[in-house]
Amino acid sequence: MAIRHFITGAAEDTPSPSRRGFLKAAGAAGGALMVGFWALPESIAAGINPAVDSYVASAFITIGADDSVTLTMAKVEMGQGAYTVLPMLIAEELEVDLDRVILRHAPPDAKVYGLPFGDQFTGGSLTIRTLWEPMRQTGAAARMVLIQAAANDWKVDVAECYAEHGAVIHRPSGRSVRYGQLVTAAAALPVPQKIVLKPADQFKLVGTPVKRLDAKDKVNGVAQFGIDVHLPGMLVASVAASPVFGGKLKSVDDRKTRKMHGVRQVVRLDNAVAVVADNTWYARKGVEALKVVWDEGANANLSTADLRALMTAALKKPGVVARNDGDALKVLASAGQTIERTYINPMLAHAPMEPLNCVVHVGPDSAEIWVGTQAPARARDAAAKVLGMAPEKVTLHNHLIGGGFGRRLEVDYVEQAAAIGRQVKGPVKVVWTREEDIQHDVFRGVYAHTVSASVNAEGFPVALYHKFAGPSNLARWAPGWMTKEGVDVDAVDGSINFPYSIPNMRSEFRTEDGPVPTGFWRGVGPTRNVPTLESFIDELAYKAGKDPLAYRLAMLDKHPRARHVLQRAAELAGWGTPLPKGQGRGIGLLYAWDTYVAQVVDLTVSDSGEISVQRVACVTDCGIAVNPDTVVAQLQGGINFALTAGLYSNITIKNGRAEQSNFHDYRLLRINEAPAIVVEVVKSGESPGGIGEPSVASLLAAFLNAIHAATGKRLYELPATPELIQQSRAA
Template sequence: MSRQHPVATHDDRGVASASAFPCDRAANAVIAVPPDSTSRRNFLRIIAGGGGGLLLGVALPMLAPANEIVADNSTDGDFAPDAFIRIAPSGQVTFVMPRVEMGQGTYTSISMLIAEELEISLADVRLEHAPADDVLYRDPVIGSQITGASASIRGAWLPMRKAGATCRTLLVNAAAQSWNVDPSTCKAENGTVTHPPTGRRTTYGDLSGRAATLPIPQKVTLKDPHDFRLVGTPVKRLDSPDKVAGRAVFGIDVAVPGMLIATVAASPVVGGKLRAVDDRRARQITGVRQIVSIDNAVAVVADDMWAAKRGLSALKLEWDEGENAGFSNATLIARMEQAAASNGVIAQKIGDASAALRGNGKHIEARYELPFLAHATMEPMNCTVHVTPDSCDVWVGTQVPARAQETAAAITGLPKEKVKVHGQYLGGGFGRRLEVDYVTQSVSFARQVQGPVKFIWTREEDIQHDIPRTYYLNRLEAVLDARGMPLAWTHKVTGAAVMARYLPSTFKNGVDPDAVNGATNLLYAIPNVQINYVRVETPMPIGKWRGVGPTHNVFVVESFIDELANTAQKDPYEYRRSLLANQPRANTVLELAAQKAGWDQPLKAGRAGVRAGRGISVQFAFASYLSQVAEVEVDENGEVRIRRVVCAVDCGHVVNPDIVRAQIESGVIFGCSAVLWGKITFRNGRIEQGNFNDYRVMRINEAPAIEVHIVRSAEPPGGIGEAATSALFPAVGNAVAAATGKRIRKLPIDPALIKA
């Protein structure tokens, strides 16, 4: 794929940000920090300004290592002004990462924010995974220790800079005290403090002991963004060298002395129970040590994975499939159709859409359908556990360390402080590792085994026991005036309530915020809008999937906007521009994407029998504005090939442009897989897909050329890890419609329907 790096010169400073986490607008923001009321090594309160809330950064006098990312984790005598930074007398600096690293670049970007204010080179920094702690390492955007919702940099933007600035200020004050000079005459640079008038210089390590005795400063000054030397530059990923060299430890790589290996078979039907196990043949297999079971699953514990798999295959299992044995996609869709006949609850109402729809004008109706989707992370679910009578150690790659700790404590009956979660690198998350079902299961099994056990799901177990994105049914209606512009817009979303299960406090007045995210608060200027939500639950738990609510609603909204443009016989790009007159940032990315894609130029003719088309989309999601243009080819069999994707993004202040580009490219590829092939189907209560032969992902030879164009912005950072996936769906669907004249209202794209 192409990696082109042109940067537009737009600087949209006049629009109030919709980011969930504010940014300091002053050139030199002065942040108030309350005076120290206890030992400086016990508490540091960092106030997140402008509505960000209170972030507690509790400093640990002897911060226990979270993981062996670094060789030497000794903290004796270290200067630890908060929960994120440690400086040893030797001068070694350690950053404790409050978010997890699953390939999205958080470790590098967050380190850049701290190092920027601390005035230190990233080459001198070591990293640690944060331990489970829902107070110290809470994401201020989400409200708990979670890595997700494209919130990591939004939540880190102020707190991590403040942490670095506070530490820098203490070190400067320590040097000034030592030299008996005014701190304002001292300067921090590259891990040292200097006194230019006298030429004196000393290192952070030498200052660490004195700095540890000083009170927390009541005010710290953040750098003017114009003075940034790291933030905004394409710094190389800090985690890449270990990953390339094979030194990085993912959950599946964990090796603990005396560890056994286990693999698992859970009930093939959700809600089913294990009725009986005949394990006589399995016990005869060399290397098999133990067969353990819980109410809905069985595990074979062995010396290695091969023995465990052979043992599992040798088991004769009898299941009580329960009441969900008849569940299928067809039965669910029938229920959804019936439920969608009701109005459900109103999620948003502007004007009077019902009255407008009864008036004169051109009426358009559409029905859109989106499938269940699996996460299919590169690293299947796994968890290593060692349970003793008075402790529980869990080695796991998880997006929710505190939740993992809580479920392990609940299963073992131990207090939380007796449960230690050792965080690992994640071989993909995409929302799957926001769940703790695999941790709960592993701890439940491990209680029955002496010593540590690593539980590994096979790929089939991973896909067939996923917590998928739910099925969605959408009905839309609009009426156009004489100029072809929308007078009214209604959108009824029917589907399960993700947040009612995952975070019940957000489920209010019968509306699931995830289900309607991207359907409410349209960018477009439409005078009468009504969004309704109809809740239809599924037997299995459903969860977050990369792009969450916008993955389905942006597809529906942007596809329907294209339908309106076609009905009005107007260019889809120009039609959007006319509806975005009051959305300058959205219009900027729309125009940039169209310009870079050559929207006004005809597509080159392909080979005989192949039709080409170009489609466009624009969105505001995860506090970022993004537009995509997709170019596709459709052959005589209806097969779609995505040739090129051009993306323009305004994600506010960019911390690392290379990471932004990489996340856009990754999101595009993830979206390509889903829009062309992604679907999970149920039959007789079972997921029918089991591996990449029938749950297909895009291969490297199928990948489109991808161009990313970043708009310069002084706005607070937005999220970028999921945005490109959402925008890709409608861009491709609209391109196929342009090529074939057939509107894509159901995903994945079905070549047979296009051919017909």
């Protein structure tokens, strides 16, 4: 039966139809019913330029004659719980038991599975925000069609029928029929013109804690990540890439390597060399035996000091104004006294637990790829370009991801694997070592900020000017998402929506791309802007002689949700109770991704400058928490991720190379260092906000403020090493 397209009519509890949304149903071969829907919420669509008329759907559900419900997932699972929460939305409206929903990775196809932004990717805390209504509408539309099919068969009024546990029931007679028995008849029906969603008080799944559907397979080893792929006859490649950014391969003496046991081949690339062998050990030993000479190029003498100087110099150049309430520049120019501070954000690596890897099998006129990627269509298309093939000739199998954090939005490792694979007969798995993974990352770049303020007689800011400079990730990765004024909406996030009532506020961003590859890092723009601005606000509170909590609350008259999370976090933390000498308590607030998060950090700073974090109180109002367990887990994970950055993380450059190489010098927070974490999720009726990233930026804000509370000294950069603490004390 051919696929038919239907434009939805308006419904009381669904958005009015527009070019942003439509529903489709199809009777698939074998008597299955397929339903897909995409509608972009207006709040997400605002400011996005690309036209979306051609988009089909971000997810499909297929109901089989055997009662199976298959959800084709356009999103990827990288630990955030998407493979549990999205099936909950389908199951809720479709009225099926959650354990009946089967997940299938979506193939790479941005036209079919792409977000309304025109791309197929997972990131930016967008999953629930963009799929909250479409997934429910998909399930509800399928439910309504199935109920209509049953009513038609029974020749009864559809109002007399309802759905429950994967069956349609006739209320007066008690008759019932399984969904699988209805799919053929349902596929022949028109899609309902009004999609009726459940009211919140009828939710059975949404809002309840549900165990992760993927947990069992991950525990018993059944779950397959990209690095687990093993094919018959597969070889393994280990890689040495140019240690200097932008460097090239000049020459390689591989005579010793080619004589080694298990080594099959040495592959030369423009900026790397790979050893292909029977297993990882042989491949790695083969790389170690190579004698490589690199052309280090223009960046041979690059240092961290150069990058910092580049970004601080950029602050003196004009940028793009993203927010301009009132006239902050005029007020500051006429003020008798202003307060100005400069902040530096360090370069950071992603350091996922699963290092980058990709399996490629290149044939004469087609290829297959097995990989874990956050952007499957981009990865497929990039590999096809390297191989000189049409994209439809490349089949990509996506897998679970052992840590993404933005790193797997990039396709460089897939391109490299394709370039190696085309020189190898048979399948080859390319696996980066931890050293390659950290030293050849697409890093969170160095950023510089200046923040200036003029305050009134009570010490509250009447003008605030935030200017910052650094790489524009959107300009490189998704230039079509830049606003028509040239604003990188990611770079300015956390500044343009800074929630405090300040009569005159200006946010200005200067794009300055350095020679080091940079990209998105968990928490994206707010991880740079929120700690900077929240630290500055905290400093203003102290200068005014006011309690930092009371100071913030006085400026949040327009944000009652922000006030509530701040007050509640303070209550959980025992705000105002005295602490011993050397201990500090700091607070931080975030509003981003349609989510409010407040955190309070309790920590101790020793005489030698060592920091230990004892406790974190975290309160979020993220709208409706579809699965509260997932929300809590995401916040806890983000807190520990952020503490790693706050205490230890810093990629430094010397002679054009990243100096850090593994977890011995790019440390992660260890289990004995993790604080006690108390999380509270505010019960809300608002549409869901993002939750994967907000706790990172808000934690770093509270962390900086707690250090000041403990030491009386304020840091203007991270990580908070003992050396930096001691320098601040001496200043």
